[in-house]
Amino acid sequence: MSKELRVDRMPRTSPDPVVEAYKKNIDRTLLRENLKLTVEERFLKHMELQRFADELRRAGCEARRKQRDQRGQQ
């Protein structure tokens, strides 16, 4: 008789120590602010953050390029 070896991914019912450790670092004040918004406002805020992140990336890229150019001139 053969035995079937199975690994099932069952939903965890007990707290996951890793998840619990991450929870200690979660800024609940940000979550409370988000919960005050409508779902649409949450997405609009996220898109605004994405725009900000894109602008930061662009500015960082430009700054690094300028730095390289300055080093090249020295």
Add this chain to the structure above:
Amino acid sequence: MTDFAGLLKSLASAEVEFILIGGAAAIAHGSSRMTEDVDVVYRRSGENVVNLVQALAGKNPYLRGAPPGLPFSWDEETIQRGLNFTLTTDSGAIDLFAEIPGGGTYDDLLPHCVELSLFGVVCLCIDAPTLIRVKRAAGRPKDLEAIAEIESLLAEEDD
């Protein structure tokens, strides 16, 4: 930047049967974590595949990360031959799943959804407990961090 509004409007106005999952669903539930793409589970019926093709056809969908010039046609045959698609479009990145670990198909997820009204359309979104279950099944380190946040959100709502 991902045009969340544009992608959701396109899917909804083409009457695509889909469920929002992943980071965008977490945002809907109040997450403050950034995400760059829209993840959806789509129903794999013939009619829905037609609608899905129509919804994204005007946005130049292409396989994300694939070298340019590969022969890729966004049509019903392509979708029928595959299951999951990670795409880049003119409105940003979108991942289409026929089935997900821990959640199953569109029909499996249907009882575990909430209805969202946003940007003038109505769409389905995976509920927070099921999102946790799906993220647990995915089991990536970043998912454990996301689970911690979603569980904190549920605790905030309970308080």
